[in-house]
Amino acid sequence: MREAIPVYSLSTFGPDTNDFRIDVLPYLLLHYPFLEHLHRLSYYMLIYVWDAAGWVTIDNEKIHAEGPKVIFAKPNSICCLDLNNRATGFMVCFTEHFFSLRYNNNVLHRFAFMTQHVSIATRISHEQSGKWDHLLMQIQNEFENIFEGKHDLLRSYLNILLHELDRSIFKLPVKEEKNIKHIKIIRFEQLVEDNYAHHRHPSFYADQLHITTNYLNKLCHEFYHTTSGSIIRSRIVKEAGRLLHHTAQSVAEIAYELGFESASYFITFYKKETGITPENFRKSKTLKS
Template structure:
């Protein structure tokens, strides 16, 4: 079942002034960071030598509008990501998804690489679904963290050095960069205990990945699984069976989890009132939002904010 019965979408004319105020508050407190904010004139891809600096914007709380991979080979760093605090040491890798709330503080003596790319950059050479077949980009997982064993460290440093060289010409060799990026993601998948990603994933698995991507795009306006089933040209009952088989959750539960995730982000990282958050997330009234949040989290929004802040 979807959550529309519990939290119906507004059928009356929305308060657009309130909506604008909510969005302004969210954008002020959680700025969206683009790749060209990190490296001027970069377009959908950049690889930075951390020793060269230039990462001040990432020290404040933000939402990156891109995928990222951070590898230190000397020094330390501190990462905050969705309530998690990670202390990074040499040859530990952190991989982040777009729009995950985080901040990054790198010690001045540290050296390493920060790789940033968008989905559209990767999909120009590979089918867009391939990116989401990597285990660390599935199931709404936010951050992936792992250690590179000593026997693999030289390989990673070499691949990233080659990528820097491909990026240096006046016109970067983008197809080569995409190929190296794919290799790095494959290597990360292996170190995570998975197999090399196959481009011919079973149709039912692709359907679930497509569903999760659609939920990410439309969960504010569409909270009923029937909308997504129609978009995917399958029945709602079949969508539920696929989700249970692949994610151990119903389609409605996946939508609820996505809404709850965004609600928690806004509660913890913006000054918005409970009412503003309710309208930002498409709820008809604050009371509907309070009921939904308390049922999903076990605490009222205000209590959750005070406890977790």
């Protein structure tokens, strides 16, 4: 198999970084040149751009990095940065483990933008940017200090930051606490993320959730107006698109990586879901590059 896209953890930035870090954008790529090359995230990444020239590539989307703008990517996304050295703003990276140490498992998914199946790139007003500047400078100062309780404060600041992003995107009124149905659908999404390459049947996920397949479909219709099978297939298509666009792996190799019995089965599946063959999708992306 041809060389796969490297997966980077936060420890790639340095031996003292495991679960959280913040960096300023000026000369970011000079200090961390690996960010210029395609890599797969194992952490959440938030980039706040005040002013820059360049692009941020996340999966199949190329985002113009002019500000003020916030760009957000989740674990497993394939990305690379192409920013000039005079870019201004911040990059915040963190793991779910870091956040959940204080706020419990699944709580990240209370943010509406976390349920989106695409990367987030949203403009913010100049008035909002003043708040972002102030908050991110506080986070940077706390990250650099050596006092006791540092990580607790960083989690609190991160919580505020994510709430600000949620409000900037959706501008929703106060929401009710998530009920048991919402908790089930969140857990389903997490299970799909972990198992899509090996389990394509909704019955597997229903069993893991201790509910029937019919009830799982009812939940998917209620929250996403689609079926559980469609959500699973969409995740497979998303990963296939990443690999077709960003790697030189053959269609047969990608089919094997995604758990298909044969390349022909994968080609049939992909064309049925997207209306285009894997090779033609790859050619279309090559022509646009």
